[in-house]
Amino acid sequence: MMNILIVGAGLFGSVVAHELAQNGHHVTIVEKRDHIAGNIYTKExxxxxxxxxxxxIFHTSNQEIWKYVQQFAEFNRYTNMPIANYRGELYNLPFNMNTFNRLWGVVTPDEAKAKIDEQxxxxxxxxxxxxxxxxxxxxxxxxxxRLIKGYTQKQWGRPCTQLPAFIIRRLPVRFTYDNNYFDDLYQGIPIGGYTKMIENxxxxxxxxxxxxxxxxxxKAELEAAADHIIFSGMIxxxxxxxxxxxxxxxLRFEHDLVDCENVQGNAVVNYTDSSVPYTxxxxxxxxxxxxxxxxxxxxxxxxxWTPGQEAYYPVNDQENTVRFKQYFDLTKEQTHVTFGGRLGLYRYCDMDQIIHQALHCARKFK
Ligand code: FDA
Incomplete structure (x- = not known):
């Protein structure tokens, strides 16, 4: 049995830790924050x-992953149905027949398709x-x-005319009256919060x-004490x-506790006009x-983003893709370290993909 050091108590590190411990390995996790769960941390x-x-929002079409997470939490029936607020007008997302009806008064899918084609x-x-x-x-x-321009400009900090086309490869457009944001088979939120799920x-x-x-x-002491390192920090x-x-x-988050039972009537409201500073x-x-x-x-x-700040979305443009490849090539010499997670592999991943990656990583230590 091995002594394994895991860097980062986010979802990736925690799934790997659980699997390795189940297989009899001794695991130490070091986490630089004052809490576990990484970016999925929830606080009551x-x-x-x-x-x-x-x-x-947890969502997946992978039945194995869905079953896997049920061991650690019961999930509720939450379905993501975000709303877009453009100058006080409300539209359903993702773009679907409800959105098209509100925009143009069209009723049938053919009418909506004709309108889009014309534009x-x-x-x-x-x-x-x-x-x-x-x-x-x-x-x-x-x-x-109304729904893309201002939001995207805010997200990327520059006008859409100065952003490369590849950022949007496709846009989900649905010609049914279905406001469910995700196409996945399973979705929900762990009852009691993600932190409790990671604690388990x-x-x-x-x-x-x-x-x-x-x-x-x-670094030196920790490396000396471990037979192998699993690293989910920044590569x-x-x-x-x-x-x-x-x-x-x-990203910067501004949290407010208010004395009102129900402020906006929905979990997620996007502000798509560029005059509103938040997204x-x-x-x-x-x-x-x-x-x-x-x-x-x-x-x-x-x-x-500047170095030292919390890093959220990798900028996968050509320059950074090449740079990441250079770093990734160096990992091949580090046979005592396995790199993983969103920061270790410099890749945006949804939670189900991270779990998939972590289970794959843990299998190497059976
Ligand atoms: P994560 O960043 O969570 O964990 C890494 C840990 O390593 C952190 O706790 C960090 O402090 C620690 N660490 C780093 N360097 C260290 C060091 N030197 N020493 C010690 N510790 C160190 N996905 C989804 O499925 N549904 C959703 O709705 C969303 N929503 C969403 C919103 C936003 C704003 C973002 C940015 C991302 C999402 N995601 C998502 C993606 C989701 O957040 C992601 O899949 C997981 O958090 C990734 O888990 P990791 O463990 O890889 O990273």
Whole structure:
């Protein structure tokens, strides 16, 4: 049996830890924050589970993963049905017949398709030169102007005409009256919060968790004590930024506890006009059908990222993709370290993909 060090008590590190402990290995997790669960951390405020690092809705079509998470939490029946607020007008997302009916008064799918075709006709045979042209060629001008343009500009901090077309490869358009954001077979929110779910994963006599411990502050000692390291921190930091830092977009969250039972009537409301500085407001209690007297709201502000700030979305442009590849090539020499998770592999992954990745990683130590 091995002594394994895991860097990061996020979803990736916690699933790997659970699996290794089940197989008899001794696992120490070091986590630089003062809590477990990484970015899926939820904190109870006024009886409401508040998603501290952005809204997290579990969804998957993988039955094995869905069964796997049920061991650690019971999931509720939450279905994500976000609403877009454009200058006080409300539209359903993803773009579907309810959205088209509200926009144009159309009733049938054929009428909606005809309207979209009419609005993108001028770009029919043109290769999109930027994100604006790409979006219009997919959904036409009205949807682009009201529901995509301002939101995307805020997210990326620059006009859509200066963003590459590849950022939007496809846009979900549905010609049915179906407001369910995800196409997946299974979805829900763990009852009692994600932190409780991770606590249950880590509740094993072979697992020790050390919070407030930055791997890099004690790298030499920690490495010497471990037979193998599983690293879910930032890959560029591991290699001392040899090729320069990998770029991210960041976010700032503003949480407010208010004396109102129900402020916006929905968990997720996107603000799609560029004059509103935040991209969305989350009302957390609606994730769990809460009936508390108060409510907690979180405004999400996109931010330019600088090293040292919380890193959220990798910028997978050409420059950073090449840089990541250079770092990834270095991992092949580090036979005592396995890199994983969203920061270790510099990749946006949904939670089900992270669990899949973690189970695959743990299988190597059977
Ligand atoms: P995560 O970042 O959670 O964990 C890594 C841990 O390592 C952190 O706790 C960090 O502190 C620690 N660490 C880093 N360096 C360290 C060091 N040097 N020493 C010690 N510890 C260190 N997915 C989904 O399925 N549905 C959803 O609705 C959403 N929503 C969503 C919203 C937003 C705003 C974002 C940015 C992302 C999502 N996601 C999502 C994706 C989801 O957040 C993601 O899949 C998981 O959090 C990834 O888990 P990891 O363990 O890989 O990283």
């Amino acid at each position: 405020i006024a009886g409401i589970q508040v998603h501290q690092y952005g809204a997290h 993108r006709a001028h770009l029919r045979n043109k290769k999109p030169a930027n994100l604006e042209e790409q979006a219009i060629s997919l959904v036409g001008t009205d949807i682009y102007e 994963m880590l509740d094993h006599s072979n697992i020790t968790v050390e919070l407030n411990t930055d791997f890099f502050a004690q 560029d930091q591991y290699f001392n930024y040899r090729y320069g830092p990998l770029a991210y977009r960041s 969305r407001i989350i009302e957390h209690k609606h994730f769990e059908f809460g009936t508390q007297r108060q409510s907690v709201l979180t405004k999400e502000y996109p931010l330019e």
